[in-house]
Amino acid sequence: MKVLIEKSYNKISKKAAYLVKQQINEKPNSVLGLPTGSTPLRMYDELIEMYERGEVDFSKVITFNLDEYYGLPPDHPQSYNYYMWNNFFDHINIKKENVHILDGMTNNIERECLEYETKIKNAGGIDLQILGIGPNGHIGFNEPSETLNDKTHLVTLTEETIEANSRFFDSKEKVPEKALTMGISTILKSDKIIIMASGESKASAIKKTLSGQINTCTPSTLLQTHSNVTVIVDQGAAIYL
Numbered sequence: 217m218k219v220l221i222e223k224s225y226n227k228i229s230k231k232a233a234y235l236v237k238q239q240i241n242e243k244p245n246s247v248l249g250l251p252t253g254s255t256p257l258r259m260y261d262e263l264i265e266m267y268e269r270g271e272v273d274f275s276k277v278i279t280f281n282l283d284e285y286y287g288l289p290p291d292h293p294q295s296y297n298y299y300m301w302n303n304f305f306d307h308i309n310i311k312k313e314n315v316h317i318l319d320g321m322t323n324n325i326e327r328e329c330l331e332y333e334t335k336i337k338n339a340g341g342i343d344l345q346i347l348g349i350g351p352n353g354h355i356g357f358n359e360p361s362e363t364l365n366d367k368t369h370l371v372t373l374t375e376e377t378i379e380a381n382s383r384f385f386d387s388k389e390k391v392p393e394k395a396l397t398m399g400i401s402t403i404l405k406s407d408k409i410i411i412m413a414s415g416e417s418k419a420s421a422i423k424k425t426l427s428g429q430i431n432t433c434t435p436s437t438l439l440q441t442h443s444n445v446t447v448i449v450d451q452g453a454a455i456y457l
């Protein structure tokens with residue numbers, strides 16, 4: 217894995233945005249896999265600024281989001297659908313039909329997940345997948361577990377993730393207990409992967425991602441099996457490297 221250690225959160229955001237811009241400029245109809253959470257927010261701001269300066273054109277870009285809370289409607293302020301439109305898509309020239317986000321209100325989970333896999337395949341696969349990482353090493357909502365479901369599926373969130381994400385909700389009880397997520401093999405099939413992390417709370421997960429034993433109890437260690445991963449971390453997330 218290629219590791220880029222940057223001085224600050226702003227710098228990792230600029231670096232990641234630059235690599236996304238480069239990908240789109242090389243292949244205007246790129247298929248991107250996109251994350252939510254606090255880490256990519258500044259990267260999305262950077263990309264919006266690049267778009268406004270005419271440096272990048274999203275008109276042919278296709279996107280697939282990594283995950284979505286199960287049971288939240290798309291207009292719920294904490295849904296990832298709302299997050300993506302509010303923080304990114306509404307500010308660039310992406311076509312609505314090119315945006316794909318799992319439907320957290322589906323009444324047929326199996327069909328929703330299967331169709332998502334098919335849509336990714338029909339789009340030609342993901343060219344560039346951008347990931348955040350949980351302090352427990354989860355990627356997407358693939359939580360530490362003895363076994364992992366490799367395709368897009370429904371997961372039960374761990375206490376740790378519910379706790380970590382409760383900062384976005386009025387109370388911990390309001391955090392959905394389940395989510396839909398791309399699976400590990402869905403992620404690993406991407407041509408290129410960028411993983412971003414900021415702050416000391418991610419340092420241990422980043423250390424394990426790079427050099428820990430590969431196992432499903434730290435899902436991010438499975439990235440070691442991929443041949444084109446770039447890890448972009450700030451100094452906080454790099455303290456154990």
Ligand code: PGA
Nearest residue numbers: 253254255256348349350
């Ligand atoms: P964060 O979440 O960017 O909000 O820290 C990342 C994740 O949990 O995958």
